[in-house]
Structure formats: C-alpha cells, structure tokens
Amino acid sequence: MRPMHGNGIIDSVQHEQRSAGSLLQGRNRKDVAAGRRGRSGAVTRGRGGAAGAESGEAAELGIGSWAAVLAPRLAQFTAVARHEHVTRAAQELGVPQPTLSRAIVRLEDDLGVALFARHGRTLSLTPAGRSFLASAERALTDLERATESVRADVDPAAGKVAFGFLHTLGSETVPGLIRSFRADHPRVRFQLVQNYGEAMIERLRAGDLDLCLTSPVPDYPDLVARRLDEQKLRLVVPDDHPLAARKRIRLAEAAGELFVTLEPGYGLRRITDALCAEAGFTPRVAFEGEEAETLRGLVAAGLGVALLPPPAVPRPGVAELTVTAPRAVREIGVAWLDGHPDTPPVAAFKKFLLSRRGRLLPR
Numbered sequence: 001m002r003p004m005h006g007n008g009i010i011d012s013v014q015h016e017q018r019s020a021g022s023l024l025q026g027r028n029r030k031d032v033a034a035g036r037r038g039r040s041g042a043v044t045r046g047r048g049g050a051a052g053a054e055s056g057e058a059a060e061l062g063i064g065s066w067a068a069v070l071a072p073r074l075a076q077f078t079a080v081a082r083h084e085h086v087t088r089a090a091q092e093l094g095v096p097q098p099t100l101s102r103a104i105v106r107l108e109d110d111l112g113v114a115l116f117a118r119h120g121r122t123l124s125l126t127p128a129g130r131s132f133l134a135s136a137e138r139a140l141t142d143l144e145r146a147t148e149s150v151r152a153d154v155d156p157a158a159g160k161v162a163f164g165f166l167h168t169l170g171s172e173t174v175p176g177l178i179r180s181f182r183a184d185h186p187r188v189r190f191q192l193v194q195n196y197g198e199a200m201i202e203r204l205r206a207g208d209l210d211l212c213l214t215s216p217v218p219d220y221p222d223l224v225a226r227r228l229d230e231q232k233l234r235l236v237v238p239d240d241h242p243l244a245a246r247k248r249i250r251l252a253e254a255a256g257e258l259f260v261t262l263e264p265g266y267g268l269r270r271i272t273d274a275l276c277a278e279a280g281f282t283p284r285v286a287f288e289g290e291e292a293e294t295l296r297g298l299v300a301a302g303l304g305v306a307l308l309p310p311p312a313v314p315r316p317g318v319a320e321l322t323v324t325a326p327r328a329v330r331e332i333g334v335a336w337l338d339g340h341p342d343t344p345p346v347a348a349f350k351k352f353l354l355s356r357r358g359r360l361l362p363r
Helices: 066-083 086-093 097-111 127-153 173-182 197-206 267-278 292-300 344-355
Strands: 008-011 116-119 122-125 160-165 189-194 211-214 223-232 234-238 248-250 258-262 284-289 306-308 318-325 329-337
Touching: 066 086, 066 097, 066 127, 086 097, 122 127, 160 173, 160 197, 160 344, 173 344, 197 211, 197 329, 211 344, 223 344, 234 292, 258 267, 258 292, 258 306, 267 306, 267 329, 284 292, 292 306, 292 318, 329 344
Parallel strands: 160 189, 160 211, 248 318, 258 284
Antiparallel strands: 008 189, 116 122, 211 329, 223 329, 234 306, 234 318
C-alpha cells in the first residue's frame, strides 16, 4: 500500500490534547500479577492474575496491573494529602472515615512504602509520598482532560466529526457542505482529512475517520457506501494543442497522446485506465502525480493530456473538452465502517450527506 502522501488534518476548533496514557507516569511499573512486596518485604500475590511475568502494554494495563489497582485510589490519596487529615478528606469525598483510613493503609501496603507520617489525628507526606503525589495529580488531571475530551466529542450540539474527502473536493464541495450543515449545527467541530480513496478507507477501518467522500464508490463487505452524485470528466489539453479548438471529442481520438495521470492506487487513475480501455487503447503515461491541479499544470506546460474533473476556477493554458464517448464520469459516494456506532454529531452529518443525493456537487 502506498504511503499517505499529502495527508492533512484540519481541526476547526479543537486543539490536540495529550492522551491520558499511563496513570502513573514516571514510576517504575511492576507486574502485579507476578506479586507485590508489602512494607514488611513479603511478597503478596496480585489480585486478578497468576504469578509470572507478562510483557507489553496490554499486560501492564490488565486486571492485575498497577494502573487497574491504583486508579480508584488516586483521588482518595490526593484528598488526604491536600487536607493532611483523614476525617476532613473523608467529608470532602463523602465516604466514612474508617473506609478512607483503610484505603490509605492498603495503598501503602500495596506499594510497599509509607506515604504518610502519622501525628495523632493529622498526617504529613513522607518524601516518597510527595513524589507519588506529583505523579498522582498529573494522572488525575490527564484522566479528567481525557474524559472531558471524549464526552465533548459525542455532545450532540458541539461534538466532533472526523471527515475524510478527496483532494479534488476540498476547494469548493466540502467547504460548501460544512457551511450548509453548520447553519443548523453551528457548534459541531470537524476534523478534516484530505487523501486518496484507499488511504481514507484504511483510516475508516482504523477508527480514525467517521465518514469519507470518495470515488469510485467502494464495495467492501466491512463498509457501507452510498452513491451521492456523479461528476463529468473532461479531456484537458494544452491551449496550443491541435485539439484545443474542439468542444467535444471521442476519447478514442486521443489514443496517440501522452497522458499525465494520478499514481496507481488513486480512484481517478483506475477510472482513467478503465475509460481508455473502453475506448480501445491503453494510455501511454508520461507523468504521474498525486493531485489533480498539479496534473493541470503539467498539461499547461505541454507535457501531455489528462482526464480530470472540472476545476474550481478556470486554469489558464489549457482547454477542457467534453468527452462524448465513452460516458466519462466518476461517481462520488460516502462510506463508513459497517457496525460502527455513530455519535449524535456523526449521525446528524451522515443524515445531512445522504439528503444531498443528486446535488452534492456544485452545478
């Protein structure tokens, strides 16, 4: 598979946030399933897993991992550290004081280190406790941010849609679609990804995209795709070419020309090859590129001819001829991963796109 050249991500509102990551960043993580040492130095068996070393992130975040064991207790620990008093911390957390005391003692036993020095009814952090507090506070902050982020993404009024589309739809079609949609959904945010069709399908499967506009309309068992519109393709020639005075042409008349095309793997390249085959010839390819307007520039420079969709604005140096035979069009469709649940903003935008069937493209 080709690398994802020209893959751009545009987020109209959202600033990228660092993910929650490890709940205890910077600490020396142990395999709890293999056993933990209490303050007495004895090895205690980790709950939820048999003894024995496991490797990899999946093992570390499993049911017997430090993260799974400690995550529910971090807020308790930080509350006690802030108040330096178990009773006041218990009142803040809304739990019985004996329950909180036992939780702190058990946390120290699990870690094998004293986090607090006891002074009657009050406590103070030990050096180890101060070090652990810094990591615990970072972990809780990251977790809070991650929670707010994912909850914001599914907000019906202000959630996020990860939307992919072809480069050729980026200058006019997609901006117009988003403007129309946001007339009724002004706070919905978009993460926009421009790429060629197969790369976007890979990102659908990876969960990076919710929806994509692509061509040809994909036909894979794990995807749902709906045809929305079709776009006429033109034979683009240099403005000083012998064919430039023509308005219409049969594609077979260009059999002797050099072609500039998109690289293999692009949908428009497959369509070009198929139309030329239907016209009875295999195109002689002089140059391959990754973007339609670059191909227009190559045509204007006299380096070949190309089958391209109409430009958003007229390009000097070229003439664009209507192809009368075979019927030269490309279908544009929307695709999404089958069985993938939609958030409310994604469902709303999907419904909007389907409502534009037959009038997706500017006329």
